[in-house]
Amino acid sequence: MGYIVKRVAVLGATGSIGRQTLEVIDALPGHFSVIGLAGGRNTALLAEQIEKFQPRFVFHQETKTPPPTTAEYEFLSMEDIARHPEIDLVVVATSGKWGLRPTLAAVQAGKQVALANKESLVMAGELITQEAKRNGAQIRPVDSEHSAIWQCLEGESSKPSKIILTASGGPFRHYSLAELAKVTPEQALQHPSWRMGNKVTIDSATLMNKGLEVIEARWLFDMHFDNIKVLIHPQSIVHSMVEFADGSVKAQLGKPDMRLPIQYALSYPERLANPHLPQLDWADIKELNFEPPDFDSFPCLKIAIEAGKKRGTYPAALCGADEIAVQQFLAGKIKFTAIPELVERTLDEHKAISHPDLEEIMAADDWAREKVMQLAAGDKS
Amino acid sequence: MGYIVKRVAVLGATGSIGRQTLEVIDALPGHFSVIGLAGGRNTALLAEQIEKFQPRFVFHQETKTPPPTTAEYEFLSMEDIARHPEIDLVVVATSGKWGLRPTLAAVQAGKQVALANKESLVMAGELITQEAKRNGAQIRPVDSEHSAIWQCLEGESSKPSKIILTASGGPFRHYSLAELAKVTPEQALQHPSWRMGNKVTIDSATLMNKGLEVIEARWLFDMHFDNIKVLIHPQSIVHSMVEFADGSVKAQLGKPDMRLPIQYALSYPERLANPHLPQLDWADIKELNFEPPDFDSFPCLKIAIEAGKKRGTYPAALCGADEIAVQQFLAGKIKFTAIPELVERTLDEHKAISHPDLEEIMAADDWAREKVMQLAAGDKS
Numbered sequence: 001m002g003y004i005v006k007r008v009a010v011l012g013a014t015g016s017i018g019r020q021t022l023e024v025i026d027a028l029p030g031h032f033s034v035i036g037l038a039g040g041r042n043t044a045l046l047a048e049q050i051e052k053f054q055p056r057f058v059f060h061q062e063t064k065t066p067p068p069t070t071a072e073y074e075f076l077s078m079e080d081i082a083r084h085p086e087i088d089l090v091v092v093a094t095s096g097k098w099g100l101r102p103t104l105a106a107v108q109a110g111k112q113v114a115l116a117n118k119e120s121l122v123m124a125g126e127l128i129t130q131e132a133k134r135n136g137a138q139i140r141p142v143d144s145e146h147s148a149i150w151q152c153l154e155g156e157s158s159k160p161s162k163i164i165l166t167a168s169g170g171p172f173r174h175y176s177l178a179e180l181a182k183v184t185p186e187q188a189l190q191h192p193s194w195r196m197g198n199k200v201t202i203d204s205a206t207l208m209n210k211g212l213e214v215i216e217a218r219w220l221f222d223m224h225f226d227n228i229k230v231l232i233h234p235q236s237i238v239h240s241m242v243e244f245a246d247g248s249v250k251a252q253l254g255k256p257d258m259r260l261p262i263q264y265a266l267s268y269p270e271r272l273a274n275p276h277l278p279q280l281d282w283a284d285i286k287e288l289n290f291e292p293p294d295f296d297s298f299p300c301l302k303i304a305i306e307a308g309k310k311r312g313t314y315p316a317a318l319c320g321a322d323e324i325a326v327q328q329f330l331a332g333k334i335k336f337t338a339i340p341e342l343v344e345r346t347l348d349e350h351k352a353i354s355h356p357d358l359e360e361i362m363a364a365d366d367w368a369r370e371k372v373m374q375l376a377a378g379d380k381s
Numbered sequence: 382m383g384y385i386v387k388r389v390a391v392l393g394a395t396g397s398i399g400r401q402t403l404e405v406i407d408a409l410p411g412h413f414s415v416i417g418l419a420g421g422r423n424t425a426l427l428a429e430q431i432e433k434f435q436p437r438f439v440f441h442q443e444t445k446t447p448p449p450t451t452a453e454y455e456f457l458s459m460e461d462i463a464r465h466p467e468i469d470l471v472v473v474a475t476s477g478k479w480g481l482r483p484t485l486a487a488v489q490a491g492k493q494v495a496l497a498n499k500e501s502l503v504m505a506g507e508l509i510t511q512e513a514k515r516n517g518a519q520i521r522p523v524d525s526e527h528s529a530i531w532q533c534l535e536g537e538s539s540k541p542s543k544i545i546l547t548a549s550g551g552p553f554r555h556y557s558l559a560e561l562a563k564v565t566p567e568q569a570l571q572h573p574s575w576r577m578g579n580k581v582t583i584d585s586a587t588l589m590n591k592g593l594e595v596i597e598a599r600w601l602f603d604m605h606f607d608n609i610k611v612l613i614h615p616q617s618i619v620h621s622m623v624e625f626a627d628g629s630v631k632a633q634l635g636k637p638d639m640r641l642p643i644q645y646a647l648s649y650p651e652r653l654a655n656p657h658l659p660q661l662d663w664a665d666i667k668e669l670n671f672e673p674p675d676f677d678s679f680p681c682l683k684i685a686i687e688a689g690k691k692r693g694t695y696p697a698a699l700c701g702a703d704e705i706a707v708q709q710f711l712a713g714k715i716k717f718t719a720i721p722e723l724v725e726r727t728l729d730e731h732k733a734i735s736h737p738d739l740e741e742i743m744a745a746d747d748w749a750r751e752k753v754m755q756l757a758a759g760d761k762s
Contacts, residue, residue, distance in 0.1 A: 151629060155536010158652040164663065231663050241634070245654035246644055248532060249634040249661055253622070260628055271539040273626035280630055282545070282612050288669045 008266070009036030009057070009081050011102050012093035014045045016197050017116040017142065017258060021091050022049060024263045027276045032266060036081040038094070038102075057081045061098070078102040083109035089266065092117045093142070095197065096323060097365055100124055104358060107137035114265035116142035122212045122308075123316040124361050125219030139220065140265040145213055146220055147261030148239035148252035153221070154269070162227050162243040163217055167293065169232040170205035177297055183336040185329060202326045203300075206339050207293065211304020215315055218308060225309050230301065232291045237280065255280060299340040303347065312352040313364035320368030321346040328376050338379075346371045389647070390417030390438070390462050392483050393474035395426045397578050398497040398523065398639060402472050403430060405644045408657045413647060417462040419475070419483075438462045442479070459483040464490035470647065473498045474523070476578065477704060478746055481505055485739060488518035495646035497523035503593045503689075504697040505742050506600030520601065521646040526594055527601055528642030529620035529633035534602070535650070543608050543624040544598055548674065550613040551586035558678055564717040566710060583707045584681075587720050588674065592685020596696055599689060606690050611682065613672045618661065636661060680721040684728065693733040694745035701749030702727040709757050719760075727752045 008025065012018040018039070025032045038059035039046030046060060050069045058073045059081055078098075082090045082105040089112040092103045099117025104124070106113045108131050115121070120128055121139075132139050141147050145165050153160065171190055172180055188205045189198060196204070203209035207230075214228050231241075239261075241251040254260050255278040263274060295302050300322075307318040321343040328334045334342065346368050353360050389406065393399040399420070406413045419440035420427030427441060431450045439454045440462055459479075463471045463486040470493040473484045480498025485505070487494045489512050496502070501509055502520075513520050522528050526546050534541065552571055553561055569586045570579060577585070584590035588611075595609050612622075620642075622632040635641050636659040644655060676683050681703075688699040702724040709715045715723065727749050734741050 151631065156652070157650045161654075229663075238632075243660065244652040246648070246652045247635055247638075247641055247655075247658040247660045248645065248652065250532065251619075251632045251634060253630040253632060254628055257628075263627055264629065267627070269538050271537070271625040271627045271629065273542075274628075277628040279624065279628045282610075282671055283673060285671055287671070290663055290666055290668070292664060 005033045006031065006266070007035045007086060007088045008032050008091060009038070009084070009087045009089070010034060010091045010093065011036075011038040011059075011078050011082065012040065012095060012099070012116070013037045013049055014039040014042040015093055015095060017093035017262065018091070019045075020259050021093060021262050021266070022053065023276070024259050024266060024274065027274050028263075028267070028272055031272065035087055036076075036084065038078045038081060040094075056086070057084060079105035082106040082111070088112060089114060091142070091265075092120065095199070097123065097319065097362065100358065100361070103128060104131060107132040107139065108135050110135040110137045112138050112140060114140045114142050114262070116262075118143070118212050118216060119319050121216040121219045123319050123365065124358065125215065125315070126311070126355065127358065127361070129219045140268060141216075141220055142258075142261050142265050143213060143216070144256070144258065144261045145240040146216060147264055149217065149221060149242055151252045151264065152240070152242045152250035156244070158244060160221070160223070160242040161245050162229060163221060163223055164229045164231050164241040164243065164249075165210060165213055165217060166231050166233040166236070166238050166240050167207065167210040168204065168236045169234055169291075169293070170207065172205055173232060173234065173294070175297065177337060180297060181335050181337045185332065188329075188336060198330060199323065199326055202329065202339075203322065206300040206336070207298040208300035208304055208322050208339070208343075210293070211301045211308075212319070214305050215308035225305060230293050232293050234289055235285075237285065237288055253280060300343065303340055303344050307347055310352065312354045313356045313360060314347060314350060314352050316356070316361045316364040317347055317350045317352070317368035318343065320365035321372045324369045324372040325376075328372070334376055334379075338376075342372050342375050345375055386414045387412065387647070388416045388467060388469045389413050389472060390419070390465070390468045390470070391415060391472045391474065392417075392419040392440075392459050392463065393421065393472075393476060393480070393497070394418045394430055395420035395423040396474055396476055398474035398643065399472070401640050402474060402643050402647070403434065404657070405640050405647060405655065408655050409644075409648070409653055412653065416468055417457075417465065419459045419462060421475075437467070438465060460486035463487040463492070469493060470495060472523070472646075473501065476580070478504065478700065478743065481739065481742070484509055485512060488513040488520065489516050491516040491518045493519050493521060495521045495523050495643070497643075499524070499593050499597060500700050502597040502600045504700050504746065505739065506596065506696070507692065507736065508739065508742070510600045521649060522597070522601055523639075523642050523646050524594060524597065525637070525639065525642045526621040527597060528645055530598065530602060530623055532633045532645065533621070533623045533631035537625070539625060541602070541604070541623040542626050543610060544602060544604055545610045545612050545622040545624065546591060546594055546598060547612050547614040547617070547619050547621050548588065548591040549585065549617045550615055550672075550674070551588065553586055554613060554615065554675070556678065558718060561678060562716050562718045566713065569710075569717060579711060580704065580707055583710065583720075584703065587681040587717070588679040589681035589685055589703050589720070589724075591674070592682045592689075593700070595686050596689035606686060611674050613674050615670055616666075618666065618669055634661060681724065684721055684725050688728055691733065693735045694737045694741060695728060695731060695733050697737070697742045697745040698728055698731045698733070698749035699724065701746035702753045705750045705753040706757075709753070715757055715760075719757075723753050723756050726756055
């Protein structure tokens with residue numbers, strides 16, 4: 001890069017991944033300089049982060065006005081921060097579809113993009129990977145699963161024959177459909193191994209999250225869907241695996257802690273010692289378990305993969321529909337098992353566009369959100 | 382390289398690793414050409430291999446004369462084959478101390494050396510790695526554990542903070558010392574997961590094999606002994622692991638089949654599809670288990686590591702003493718638990734030489750063999 005200190009923008013700085021990114025940067029003095037910060041609803045936290053990191057560029061999604069701090073900075077849009085020539089690496093940790101525009105801006109500007117926003121690649125994988133290639137941008141995954149695959153592929157001259165995404169299976173992995181129908185939001189928000197936001201936690205419980213990750217993996221690693229497998233691994237120690245033509249399998253393991261994949265995306269290709277990062281203790285690990293996913297009880301997995309295979313605006317409609325269905329479940333308005341039902345009915349009615357541009361992708365997402373609301377309201381009346 | 386077809390010499394062609402090497406080469410037509418073959422006692426098999434692969438250079442350890450075949454070849458010593466300018470890669474699969482001279486000849490000639498002979502690095506690790514460095518030779522491990530570590534380190538710019546060698550633990554891993562004292566050669570020759578020669582199978586049961594592998598790892602990967610750990614993993618699916626400064630762990634997995642590490646050492650950095658190599662089937666793998674090794678019941682592990690730490694001719698004396706102790710056990714002359722006792726007593730009496738040359742290493746091995754015989758005879762009288 002030519003810079004001893006890498007100049008970083010953190011978009012979504014006040015969310016879970018954003019906060020952990022700043023924790024990592026703080027623990028590695030002299031390696032990174034926070035040049036841009038964009039935050040969401042938590043104005044007080046954003047103001048605190050600005051005071052501490054003294055960024056040159058700030059965006060505040062909630063008010064669209066600068067939060068009150070004593071620091072001096074320029075107020076820019078997320079896209080303008082993402083493409084700013086003084087930024088080397090952009091961490092896109094904004095949630096949902098709000099990540100798409102800054103991700104696209106960053107890849108079009110040829111940046112290193114540490115991508116924690118799932119929707120960017122699920123909704124617009126074709127567009128974003130094409131633009132990244134054209135502009136020499138590097139997309140570095142921040143999801144623990146995709147980071148694991150990336151780490152296992154590093155230095156390999158051959159493409160893998162298979163990618164094996166591991167999944168904790170969520171808290172209900174041995175539930176019957178009848179038991180799943182009775183699951184409450186409170187139960188669903190208890191994830192066995194990872195601390196995450198509410199939307200991702202519910203998506204983990206339905207396995208929708210894993211389905212979205214399959215679509216991401218398809219774009220990140222240019223793999224055929226048939227060669228991307230999902231394996232339930234309740235301990236969340238093996239973060240994913242790759243298999244090669246010679247039958248060799250490589251796996252990446254670690255304690256379930258998002259700071260490790262965040263740090264790797266920042267420090268790549270180097271690995272930096274960080275005393276705050278936990279290490280695996282093999283005296284504690286007696287066994288690692290694996291089982292195939294239950295596609296019947298967790299239909300979201302198949303629904304997502306099917307939407308991914310159909311391409312076009314299907315994955316965007318999938319994301320929009322799922323977000324509203326999860327909101328409805330969290331609000332106590334629909335059953336846990338209605339999430340896949342509503343998403344599937346929405347996709348069945350979707351009139352897809354092939355090779356969509358960003359506006360068409362956003363429109364499909366909007367359409368699906370409204371459609372789920374209609375379907376949910378219709379079911380109730 | 383500059384050669385489309387890699388020109389290979391297989392030393393120890395009639396042994397287990399040698400035969401499997403030729404199987405791999407046979408399964409990958411157009412990639413490798415067998416230019417040299419050296420075989421041991423099995424004259425009929427060597428003659429068959431010569432007929433099939435039509436090598437230009439042959440050595441026959443047993444008779445020191447050419448076996449009767451219709452093929453035309455030049456009869457050379459193993460060292461002359463190993464250093465021959467028409468050879469790109471030398472597979473050293475000769476067993477025991479007979480691997481040292483050809484390994485040294487190959488590294489001094491700057492070859493790619495696929496090293497299956499444990500004794501080369503255990504007995505002469507300092508000498509051989511120095512000569513490899515000086516002459517631009519590349520030592521490619523063939524042991525499944527070291528191959529796993531090599532594969533996990535490929536493409537990594539940072540040295541690992543820790544190497545974790547897995548061990549099946551052998552058939553007696555939960556035996557008490559009293560139970561171990563009663564173990565018969567027949568019981569000890571039943572290895573739970575790997576098919577190997579008798580010496581290695583007994584060394585696996587005593588954990589001496591793992592101790593020798595710790596010493597090999599020290600030289601192959603230039604690691605401090607304190608950062609090389611041993612972990613019992615009875616299924617032999619995870620072949621070894623590495624841990625980095627950031628807490629990330631990489632593991633290489635596969636079915637227990639020596640043809641995979643053999644092929645990787647031949648095809649590196651490429652991975653070649655080979656329909657004969659088995660693939661992991663995750664539908665079969667319900668769990669992977671791990672436990673710390675029992676240093677008290679299996680003292681060979683500690684004895685070997687101590688000899689490795691003391692360097693000089695200690696590891697050579699270790700190898701010589703162990704080989705004779707294992708022979709005595711297999712001949713029914715000593716108890717299973719007498720193997721570590723005899724080796725330890727031999728090392729206690731060893732007058733070591735620092736930074737030994739090859740002759741001093743060989744002399745230490747000879748001395749230890751005689752010493753074990755004396756000690757074993759003394760115990761009986």
